[in-house]
Amino acid sequence: MSNPYRDEAHQRMREVALDAAAEEVLARGWRGLQMRTVATRTGVSRQTLYKTFGDKHGLSQALVLRHAHQLLEQVGAAMAEEDTLRERWTAAVRTTLAAAEGDPLVKAVLLSDSSAEFLPLITSRGAPVLDLARGGLTALVRHHHPELDPDRVATAADAATRLTLSHLVLPQQPIDRTAADVAEMATRYLEVGSTA
Known part of the structure; x- marks a missing residue:
């Protein structure tokens, strides 16, 4: 069963992660985009980031x-x-x-x-x-x-x-x-x- 508060928090986290990823790409290029850095800037664990996007390719595609x-x-x-x-x-x-x-x-x-x-x-x-x-x-x-x-x-x-x-x-x-x-x-x- 879906929890609207948890879903909203997850969506907010996802948007913050994408904002951080965009800033990293603009500052360091695609080669400089690292899941570890995006996780730190987002305030979540790398495991959470990987669970949300899969991997660096999934994050880039999102x-x-x-x-x-x-x-x-x-x-x-x-x-x-x-x-x-x-x-x-x-x-x-x-x-x-x-x-x-x-x-x-x-x-x-x-x-x-x-x-x-x-x-x-x-x-x-x-x-x-x-x-x-x-x-x-x-x-x-x-x-x-x-x-x-x-x-x-x-x-x-x-x-x-x-x-x-x-x-x-x-x-x-x-x-x-x-x-x-x-x-x-x-x-x-x-x-x-x-x-x-």
Whole structure:
């Protein structure tokens, strides 16, 4: 049986640990992230930290996922300010890339000397992040455009998410151009589906 007070205390401890982990990564890089240090800064035993996150990889993944949740909230707010489907896709991609470009934690993932270890958290082993982003984007588009076919929205969101992550890892053109291109692809795909 769940104890709401214990659950709330555990969630608070988890958030404090993730805050400490983020500060450690920014100060010392991913190589400098140590479970022992995070446990000490959080005020819990290493055993408690390992029980909560599993290991350093689990802690890192939880940190990246929390970051992705926060970014998804920004995307939702940006999309709500627009009026058309194309504008909403554009806002979603632009917000994601612009936020990531100015985010020290994302830069630590992409540019650190241990990126070979942690870059997979958003690429080859990034299924949790991809699932969160794809599901969140699908829900946002369907909220604003309930008339669209749900399966096609999910397909467009999947493609848009993968393209955006690709540009995040290897940017090759200005953010506005990328956002416009991805929005064009997603909008055309959904417009064709709505007239079929």
